């Protein structure tokens with residue numbers, strides 16, 4: 256039996272982007288473990304990848320051939336098709352849509368399943384750009400709010416790498432469940448702690464890292480902006496502002512502070528639902544402990560005040576003069592450290608002028624909107640499971656169920672969303688193709704090669720869209736570029752950090768450090784804001800122009816439903832990836848504080864109905880004081896098979912937008928709970 260170990264990289268939607276060692280026996284993956292090729296991830300990976308990936312690649316859910324729908328939409332009955340047949344159907348149906356409604360009646364409905372730069376957005380976008388399809392702004396579904404808040408404040412300068420927290424004396428994990436969603440920050444944080452650093456966790460739930468923290472601030476979701484403002488104002492009262500730094504490097508200080516000063520510590524304590532003493536303690540530590548690092552996670556921005564919350568947090572190191580030293584500043588903005596060249600890779604120059612852009616958060620609404628001009632008549636779902644992931648799930652389901660909508664679905668496994676497709680195309684897993692990885696949570700560039708051949712008749716995304724381009728008669732050489740050429744188009748090969756090596760030739764057994772002249776990037780030491788003013792912009796002309804949001808704001812969120820449902824990341828899935836994998840998938844419980852359960856007559860272990868005006872889900876109840884009163888919690892990404900009524904927590908999430916970026920507001924989800 257031939258056993259070979261190969262280097263690879265985890266492609267999933269996770270900031271860590273681990274390097275992997277994959278054990279292959281007879282062309283089958285039998286084991287996946289961490290490798291040391293990436294010094295940051297250093298041989299450690301999460302249990303979900305180690306335990307689930309081989310089954311995902313080789314299990315019964317794996318799509319092996321193209322399929323065409325023979326049952327009703329959503330029923331999941333398909334017949335095998337050849338690639339030629341599948342491409343012919345797609346060509347015929349999409350051509351008819353374009354003839355009747357124009358190319359913008361076609362749209363991609365894709366997100367971030369794999370994060371390799373080729374699989375994520377390369378030949379596919381070349382194809383859609385040339386087709387003249389509607390553009391899809393994907394970022395509002397998750398990371399866009401944080402990215403836009405960063406760009407508005409610092410431009411495209413990178414923040415510090417996570418390794419820097421080893422030097423910190425204060426580390427604030429703000430809405431960042433490092434144990435499940437930023438695994439490799441945990442040992443660094445613990446090592447710093449052993450050297451005397453204090454750790455503060457800001458999170459509505461007493462997550463694991465909060466149990467070991469020096470301070471846990473369990474604020475009400477959506478009130479982060481008020482907490483950060485109150486800390487800013489308290490720093491000012493304490494004489495803890497770095498006036499010299501502000502004078503030289505901060506734009507909009509007075510405007511920002513005018514907002515912050517409106518909230519006393521007592522006001523903030525009441526609005527955020529936390530003790531005044533905790534706010535004062537955090538302000539005191541932020542004043543007296545340096546270097547101080549803040550790591551803002553994904554999730555706290557998923558509400559109507561989300562962009563404001565992140566911007567107000569980003570303001571704190573500027574106000575207190577925390578930049579310019581190892582371990583000081585913000586562990587965010589990693590994506591800007593890489594020399595990416597998206598215009599070369601994605602070829603927006605193929606786009607017809609005036610092509611409209613649709614916000615991904617609104618796609619359920621757009622699919623049902625008869626006044627949309629032109630209406631959506633064909634969508635391509637890939638790298639995405641919109642039925643499970645999008646807010647207002649029932650609306651998305653009605654949209655996908657439209658009989659007059661032609662849907663192409665492309666994925667590695669059969670998903671709940673693909674059950675609505677007319678044609679299904681089998682995609683290769685990232686273990687079956689070349690790709691290059693620029694992480695969004697660390698500063699190492701990595702490349703990976705295939706470790707097994709494409710399974711069944713599956714093809715990499717790049718080859719699928721190459722074939723589609725050929726079928727649609729696109730003859731520009733851009734549509735026959737090899738994967739190696741695409742990798743060379745993805746990253747600037749002239750960047751000195753690549754040492755003269757072409758991106759497509761970068762070693763796969765060693766990550767490439769994205770440093771600044773050999774040193775880690777540190778804002779105000781070797782990198783500087785790339786804003787219009789060249790300063791840190793606490794009042795942002797960029798965000799004002801784009802979203803009418805010059806300054807952070809706070810709006811209370813009122814609905815008739817009394818409980819706030821948050822749906823954070825799971826320890827079993829990456830968003831929805833790996834959902835539906837195990838036959839015995841269990842329904843995620845609803846976690847509730849006993850003080851909320853008692854007046855409703857609810858007991859631990861009973862099944863409850865959780866509802867609002869958008870939908871209803873049935874979940875087993877877990878009583879715990881780890882979640883604050885007034886807030887309930889159920890983990891996101893569960894598949895329909897875990898549901899007895901065809902709805903998961905996404906059915907309860909509202910479809911409105913955050914204050915910037917048109918971002919999704921999953922955590923503005925108000926519900927009531929009763930016994931089923």
Ligand code: SF4
Pocket residue numbers: 265266267269270271272273299300301302304438829
């Ligand atoms: S999901 Fe994250 S922690 Fe797990 S292996 Fe992938 S990159 Fe590493």
